[in-house]
Every structure is written in C-alpha cells, then in structure tokens.
Amino acid sequence: MTSTVAPPLRRPRTAVATVFFVVGVLLGTWFTRVPELRTALGLDFAELGAVLLCQTVGVLLAMQVAGHLSAHLDTRTVLRWTAAILPWCPVLVTATSGPLAAAAAMLGWGLLAGLLDVAMNAQGVELERAGGRPFLSSLHAVWGAGALAGSLGSLGAIRAGLSLGTHFFLVAVVLCALALAAGRHALAARPGPRKPVGLLSGWTRAVLVLGALGAAAALCEGAISSWSGVFLREQRGAAVEVASLGYFVFVLAQTATRVFGDRAHRTFGPVASLRWSMAATVAGVLVSVLSPDPWVGLAGFAVQGCGLAVVIPVVSGAVGHGAGGNTSLAIARYSTLHQAGVLAGPALFGWLAQTWGIGVALALLVVPLAVIAALAGATAREG
Template sequence: MELKIKQRLFLSTYFFISGICFSTWASRIPTIKTTFGYNEAELGTILLAMPISSLAGLPVSGWLVSRYDSRVPLLAAFILISVALCLIGFASNTFMLVASISLFSFALRILNISMNTQAITLQKKFDRTINGSFHGLWSTGGIVGVGISTLLVAMDVSMGIHLLSVSVLALVVSLFSYRFLMRDDRAASGNKLVIGKPDPYIVYLGLLAFFSAICEGGMFDWSGIYFKEVVKVELFTLGYLTFMIFMALSRFASDWIVERIGMAKTYILSASLVTVGIALATTMPYFWPSLIGFCFVGFGTASIIPMTFLLAGGSKKYSTGMAISLIATYSIAGMLVGPPMIGYIAHAFNLRISFIAFAIAGLMLIPISQMFFRHRRSLK
C-alpha cells in the first residue's frame, strides 16, 4: 500500500475513534443532569468547565505541535481522554465530575490541534480535497457512539460501565495506530505568535469558527435535553443521533460540494440550512418537525470547521499548526459562550426560546465569510 494512503487510513482511525469518545460523553449529559439533579442553569455552569479547560490546553497544544511531530501529542491526548472518560463515568460528586470533564476537555484540545495539523499536512500530498472526509469519519464515529449509547440506555446499562468500555477501546486503537501516522511534519518556521496588529486573515477565519462553535457545541450539549424536555421523547438520544448522522453525510459530501460551487457559496448554504433547521424545530416543537430541523442543522454546521481549518493552512504568516491553534481559540470562545448561554436563557425563559441563539449565530456566517473572501482576493 502506498505510504500516503496508509497514513490517511490510520489517521482516519483516530478521527473515527475520537468521534466515538466525544459523542459518548455528549450523549450521557442528560444522564448526568438527572443523576446529580442539576437544573438548566447549574448544568450550564458545569459545562463551562469544558471551554475553560480547553482554553488552558491551547498554549500547550501549540507548543507541542511546534516542538514535536504532531503524532506525539496526538497519542498523549488519546491516553488522557481514555482516563478522563473513565473518571467521568464513575464520578460520585460535583467536584470529581468537574475535574474529570476538565481533563477530558484539556486532552480534546491537544487532540484536535495535533490531529488537524496531521490532516492539513497530509492533504498537501493529494491532488484532490480530502479534509472533509476526515471530519466525516469523526462524525461517523459520533454516530456509532450515539448508537451504542442509545442501545445501552435502552438496556439500562450504567454510565460507568459504558464509559469504561469506550475508554479501553480508545486506548487500544490509539496505541496500535500510532506507528502508522505521518512523521516529520513539524514546521520549520511560523511557529511563534506575533504580537501586534491582528492578522485579518486569521481574525475572519476565527470568527467563522466562533459562530460555528456556538451552533455545533450547543447542539452537542443540548440536543438530547431538547428532545427529552421539549419534544418529550423518552429515548432522548434520537435528536442527537439524527444531528450526527446528517453532520456525517454533509462532511463526506462537503469535498464534492466545495469543488462544485466553491467555498464562498458553501458557507452561505451552510448558514441558510442552520437557520431554517432551528426555525423549524422551535416553531413546531414536535417529533417529526424537530427531527427534520435537526437534520438541516447537522447538514449546515458540518462543513464549516473543515473548510475553515483548510483555509488556515493557507496562512502566509503562521505555520499550519499555529494557524489552527489560533483559530481554535475563537472556536473555544464560541463553546465558552454557546452551551452555558443556552442554559441561562433556558432557565430565564425556556429551552425552546434559547435555541433561537443558534439561528442568529448561523446567520452571522454569511457576512463574515464574504468579508474573508474579499480580504483573501485583496492579498493576491
């Protein structure tokens, strides 16, 4: 097998397993809410641990990908994720839960930076766009994770056993796949943050990541609760599962769509789908309208981060790893704002009204993306 094909195959495995790990955690948030008896505002506060600890992981991840081949922090992150998942499953009090979630989020940040650095660098070896397929496999892993969660919830399997099983799987697969990952991908220059006037190229991409993270992160954390408490569906993972399925379909199709209509129009299409989907789910909070609305939101949000990270690789000022790390800062800010904001709005009004924030965030993608492409044209 050709080397670049083998590297793509095993890097795809990391994306797939990381999707399983994340969706396993996200699909159990309603279980955590019920087990600890949190209201929406309290849960929103607990969820703040994720973006805060993720933000703490940014300088560490940036330093790691500039000092080592990206596969080194990638493996280290997977080991920490496996430990954190297990701890979340057996947390017996709020302090232990928050500490475990913080470790999980910290490791996820290192994982995302190193994994996407590998992906963008490997992309340069191919004549066609392949980055969307990596993120599609992440979403596919998410679907598998939610599917397993749905089955185990129906079987009344404890959260501790569930998360322990997934953590062992992640650890075994990551250790086996490590030796097949791409080596020598550390950039020789552009690894230091330049203090001064912000680079518009990075700022525009960062804002796209920010508003995308509000939608994506909020849906990850609240879609299950929306189906449980607003739509009144007993098997609450169905909403999250639907969102993830259409996210995966969109990401596999995104490379083809971008090649046909271009990135500028794809951002507009994505924003429109998010807005229509949220409008449908909130104006008609019943099973089928909400399910179809979540399909639109999943399809709309899916291609934004892969496109934005791919564009980050074109930065003239920073290396791929550093550019992704900077843009990820905006993404974390979106996750810092999004899920807790939904919790506070829901507590003040109701959960259905709070979801309108996702539609507003989706609409913001249109003007910002157009400003970015105008700026990029001005650089030529």
Template sequence: MNEPRPGFKTSTRMPFPPARVAVSLLFLMNGFLIGSWAPKIPEFAERLDLTESRLGMMLFVFGVGSLVMMPIAGGQLARFGTRRVCQVTTLLFLPALLAVTYANSLTSAVVALFLFGGLTGAMDVAMNANAVEVERSMAKSIMSSCHAFWSLGGLIGAGLGGYLIATLGVVLHALIATALAAMAVLLAWPKIMTDQPHAEDDAPKARLPRTLLPWLIGIVALFGMVPEGAVLDWGAIYLRDELAAPLSHSGLAFAAFALTMAIMRFAGDWVRDRLGAVRTLRICAAFSLVGLLMAGLAPNTVVALIGFALTGIGLSNVVPIAFSAGGNLPGLARGVGLSVVTTFGYAGILFAPSLIGFIAEHSSLSAVYTGLAACIIVIFAFSHLARYADRET
C-alpha cells in the same frame, strides 16, 4: 474534459493512503471516547451527589480545560510537528475516561474532568493540524470526512456505552471503551503522517497572531458551532415545551440534525473539491439560514424537524472548512492559526448553550432559533476567507 479547480493540484495517488486512514482513526477514537462519556454522566452525578447546578459547573470545568489546553497544543505544533503532538496528546487522552470513572471525591472529579476536557481539546487541535498536512500531501479535501468519522465515533460510543453500563457496570464499560480506543490508536500509530517542523517557524511567530485573519476565521467557526450547541442541548426541550411534541418525539430534533450532518460531512470533501471552499461555505450558510428560520418559526413539530434537518445540512461543512482555512494561513507558525480557530469554535458549543438558556427563560426558544439566523449572516459576511482552505499544496 473537466479542468482541475484552481487551488488544488491533480493527484494520481490512492484515495485512501495510510496517512488518511490514520488521521481518520484518530478522529474516530476521539469521538468514541467523548461519546462513551455521555451515558456515564447520570452515574457520575449520582456517585458524587451532584445537584443539577453543581453538575452544570462540573461540565463547565470540562469546557475550561479544553479552552486552556487547546492553545498550548497549538503552540507545540510548529516546534515538534503534528505527528509528535498527535502521538503525545493521544496517549495522554487515552486513560482520561478511566480517570473520570475512578474519581470518588469532588476534588479528584474536578481534576479528572479538567484533564478530560483539556486533553480532548489538545488532541483535537493536533489531529486537525495533521489532517491539514494530509490534505496538503494529497492535494484534495479530507477535513469534512475526518469530522464525519468523529461524529460516527460519538454515535458508536454513546450507543454502545449505554448498553455496556446497563449490563456490565460503569467500571467494566470504561475498561472496554478504553481498550477499544487503544486498538484504534495501535492501528493508526505507524501510519500517522510524519511532518518536520519548518526552520522558519521560529519562536516569535509561534505567539498569538497579530493579524486579524485567524480571529476572523475563528468567528466563522464560533458562529457555526453556536447553533449546533443550541440544537444539541435545547432542541428536545423546544419540541416538547413550545411545539407540544410527545416525549417520545422530543429527541428527534437532534436526531434529524445529526443524521443530515453526518451524511453531508462524508460528502463534503467531494463537494468542496468541485465547487471550492468559498462557494461551498456560502451554499452551506444558505441551508443553515433557511433551516434555522424554519425551525424557529415552525407552527408544528414536522416543520421544525425539517428545519433542523436543513440546519444539519448547512452546518455540516462550516467548521471543517474553517479549520482547513485556519491551518493554511500564510505567515504563521503551523498550528497557531488552527489553535485560534478551534478555540473560538469550541467556545461556541461549550458555553453558548448556557447563555441560550438564560435568553430562553426571558423570551422563548422559538425566538432563540430565529435569532440564531444572525450568526449565519456573519458567516456569509466572512465567507470569502474560506479561500485559504483551498491553498495550493
């Protein structure tokens, strides 16, 4: 008989308790609204008469909103508990898509996008913190599957959104998407795990941490998300411009990456519970390293797609493990370590693609993907910190 892995207690509880279902629904809902925003971007730019450069600045505002409000949400977790912060941020985020849809001036659009990005970031911190609490209560990993539900929600939102916008228009699309998201929230609401703030989580400890641990784990999340943003925003251009792929095949770069990532995120919890977070992270980093080098040095489209698929396998569980580790750091008020890690991570996916564009303009995307292997070497160097993701309940 197999012995239980150190760091987790055995549990006889049901595999899908209500709290796990609830937090999965929150991830699904958040991803769904973000996915619903993607097909609205062309109409948004046309409505406000935005050039490409101005649209880029507007999307930058979205990222700034996230980075501003993530630490604020993290600071409230120790004071109010993850359930309360989840509920408040979810309710505030719910009408954000409508606000962007009805923005009819540059000023109102800036405010709406800042709040859209800020509230999705705040909700992201809160639901990740709640997922950490559910992990503790279940004594098993669930973070990877939660992120898989976010990816699934994004795919549904983007796919359904394009059809609804084409057939019903942008306003009805926003109303329907918001109504569907509200249904998910109603289902999740009574089942969100209740946790009480700890008396020892006093105000001084809720400040920015002075220990290096959350910052180092944040670097792991950052260097896990930078390659993800590079594939998302530049993969199609790489295939088209540097590997002479036809236009119909250029989108396959992110498709290959996203497919393997989603599959492995649903399998990631099972793998982590058996191998441990440190070993799982190192295996994932190895796949990422091989995948990025294969994609960057690819002589043709087929080899590049295999490389992107391997990269998706590798990066699938880097961020969930980093988030679990950040949420379990000892000696910190709940949410503080996690907010640092999430802020670092999302900075990578929000801001690195623009820097990559500047580098690619002066060299090539092939050199960029090959060079991004250096990020994975850093993840290897800090992989021992993933042990905090295995902290005993």
C-alpha cells in the same frame, strides 16, 4: 472515495480518520452516560456543573500550550500519544472521590483533548496539502459516525447493566489499541519554526476573522444540540420520545452531509459552499420555527444539520492553509475562539429563550448564520 486517494496517502489518511473515530466514540460514550455521573460520584447539580466546566477550561488552556509545543514536537507524535491516553480519562474520572478530584481529572482530560484537537486538524491540513484536495469534511464525518456509534454502544451497555467504570474501561482498552496502531502511520509533519511563541503570536487578522466564523458556527451547533429537544417538547408538544430525536437527527444529518462535503468543496469552492450551506440552514431554522407540527420541526433540525455540516471543516482548512510556517499554532489560536463559541452557545440561547421564548431564540440564530455568509470570503485560498 478512498480509491481516488494516491496510494502513499491511503495509510496516513486511514490513520488520521481512525483517530477522529476514536475521539467520536469516546465523546458519544461519555455524553450518553453523563446523567449517571452525578449519582455515581455523589455530586450535587452545582458540583457536577463545575466539574464538567473544568474540561472546557483544560481545552482552552491546551490551545495556548499547543502553540508552544508545535515548535518542539511534530503533530504525529502529539496525535499518537494523546489519542492513546485520552480514552482512559473517563475511567479516571469515575475512579475519583469527591468534586475536587473529579474536577482535577476533568481538567487533565481537557488538556489532553485540546492538544489532540489541534494535532488532528493539523494532520488533516497536511493531508490536504499532500493530496491537493479537501479531506477535512470526510474526517469530521468519521468523527460523527464515531459519536453515533459510541452513543448506541452506551445504550447497549446500559441495557446490559454495565457500571460506568466497567463500561468506560472496556471502551478505553479498545480505543487505546486503535489509537496506538493507527497513530504511527500518520504523516510525519515537521515541528513548526523553532522561534519563541508568545501569548500574542499567531493572532493574525485572518485567524481572528476565521475564528469569528468558527465561533458563530459553534454557537449555532451548541444551541441546536442543547435546545432542539426542549423546543420540540415545550413549544410543539412532542412526546418525550419524539423530542429526544431532535439532537439525534441533527447529528445524523450533519454526519451524512460531511461524507459528501469534500466533493462539494472541490466542485463549488469554499466560499460558495459556505453561503449555500447558510441559506439551507436558515431555511431549516424557519421550518422549525414556523411549523406547528413537531415532525416538520424535526425535519427542520435535520436540514440545519445538513447546512452546518461543512462550516467547521471548511474554516479549519482555511486556517491551516493560510498559516504560513506554523499550522499547529494557527489552528490552536483559531480553536480558542471556536471553543468560546462552544461555551457561549447553550448559555446565550438559554438567556434569549428565557427573555423572549425558545421560538424567538431559535429564529435569532439567523444572525450568526448571516455573519458566516457575509464573512465566507475569508475562506478563499490565494492562488
């Protein structure tokens, strides 16, 4: 795939892909070792939940700040420095003492992560504009590969007996070096228009519709990621080792599909790609729900990963390309709604599972999937 990219774009594309990989490794490393965090910091379950929530609050706040920042700094500057600082956030969290300090560190992490998320996706859109072809799906595939690499690296660190602080420090050194080296080669996209950016700026009809698509996809991803293992264990009687594969096969299938997502986007267009993907996802949901065999259910989650793979890259690209003069502002507004879906997914699914059972809750995911298929026309580009 790289050989087909015009030479002037190879370096910036590699640079942006490296930052996606850095973020993926960081999150894969973090999520794998979160279970040890409570003990290491001496937190109870409620305190741990509050500390983790502060990161999401920081991300949502950063989405609002990013719109204002876009009028003063180009995305390359934001991307380079936030990507270099971000890997040190887990180190800071593990060095804190008490829930308040940990919460403050997580809030700071969320602020940086939110700014970086907007800059990364804005850079992806700029690459697509410069190259005249989709790139976002492959960039998100690199993110997934990084998350898997970070998870595997954490398993190795646990086996080696590395403490949280030592492990996070070593990862931070490597990722910071990668981010600094790669960030300077990103595209020098100009800042957005230098005009006041208010709280209501950028909330166009297109952003709201595409934000609803992103929120629906994030809701499904969050529900499947958080509850697939529970479903296999509780409803299908799978062994713990098999049930734990639910999330892994979902992410693995999603990442592998994103490698080919840009080609599908070019061949079929964004609207058809989304609608066929939603059909595949619904099929995966039905396979998981209707089959009593845990291994067949596992295959169903893999199909769901394949189906949901292209949604976020396609929708993010549509937001950026339809933004007019301020790509970062549009992506920031869209990302606010997307993050709302991230927050709502596991909690809403949990309520449905408690009320009607996990199987029914999983089957009800066809509703947001149908919404995505129905509103897919919003991703079509003019001209």
